[in-house]
Amino acid sequence: MKEKDGYTNAPEQQVILYVEKEDGNYGPMQTGSYITGNYLDDYKLKRGHLEESLRNKVINNEISPVSYYMILEDLTVSELASRAGIRKSIVKKHLDPAGFGQARVSTLKKYAGVFNIPVSALLQILMLRYNDHFESYTILEEKKLDKGIELTDTKNPYVTLVKIGDKLP
């Protein structure tokens, strides 16, 4: 690949490509990621649709919040079980809303650790107004908007402090 063909404008995700320089030598060039530079909006559109579809299933009690995050994070049952340190048969049980209701708080904490979310996020869906509609907290986070919301860990590993206001730092 010639150096001129490797250029992509994507300052948010830089990569190193090996290319043919003008003098015929091959070497590295720093440029933007092709997929981020050209198709990031499409990724976010699909991600938004998937989140909405799964969220509706949680709201309608068709799947559990564990199932919601497992699918979003592209994990298999085996992988989630191994990462959380929970037996596969138990994870399968927790994917179902009825089984989820029997989970211990300490088990939910293990799932939350894998998903990198507060335990409270497994028990509530946080949506914020964005212009004329509501969007989930995670989508807003990706848009890097002034969210007016702040989540802070506390000394209690099961409790997250949530501050909501017009404009928080």
Next chain:
Amino acid sequence: MISVPYKHKMAAHCESGSITSLLNNAGLDITEPMVFGISSGLFFAYFHKMRSFTFPTFIVRNKPGQMRENFTKRTGVKFKTYSFSHPEKGFLVLDHLLDSNIPVAAQVDFYYMDYIPSWERVHINVHFIVVVGKDDSAYLVSDSYFPELVSLRVESLRKARFAGGNMSPKGFLFHPEFIPEEIDYETAIRKGIRKTCFNMLKIPIPFLGIKGIRMFAKKIVEWPALARDTEHLSHEVMKINVLLEDQGTGGAGFRFMFATFLQQAAAKINTPQLLDFSKKMMVIGDGWREFSLLAARFGKNRDLGPQRMKELSDLLMDRAKAEEQYFNELYKAIKEI
């Protein structure tokens, strides 16, 4: 606050990049393509069904950790390695190394690298970073995929080093321990090339090497039946582009980096015959890039009918044919040169 003097540099790939960066900072003048080629980094494997993956996928490099091991065997450079059962011990050792002014590479789950944009982060336990400092709340990290040194929260590094799951890092650390005064590059380069050819041609397992590319070509037409819906299929097909161009390959699934290695090797050991192979590999890489850009376009346009999937399959068959001929010629030539 501890900060080890360290020259940060982006690299194409996290493992070859962290090895190169550690060696450069320890005084050895070597490039990333040279580390990659000597350690036989280039590979191919297709996984149609695996417990760890929700959808078929492929890899374009050798097994994580093998680059370091092969490089050690072929150059005499030695790395000190550590694994841990307990996070407390893992962090005690890391802090002790930093206290001793030793920058150290750590194996981590990429998902917890919170300085990376969220859309890039996936659960994969074989990312490598170099830890070069710390303060009360964060570690200072040199990541080949990021343009500058970054802070990573202590809690994020703890989760990342001790994540469970497939290829769990177990707190793995390594740093150079011994660099010989003289390295026999001629032998190292020859062995690196021969093993790469062997891996691509001779392993008698149907999803590895050239056979793996052919299996990918045959199986990709079955992908629509495995997807939840059109958007899911679009996402998986566009991920082909991410795996070939984005996830630390230097473009075209490491083929451009291998071409660069051969060009540098030709000069290093005065073997001009390798220049021709270098140019041919660049052309093969261009074919892979054509395939990956087409996959991205089909995915974006949701143009994923049987005819389009067949087009992708045909392009993969072309890649398999080109690489089979190429590696047979290179295998023969490296024995005779």
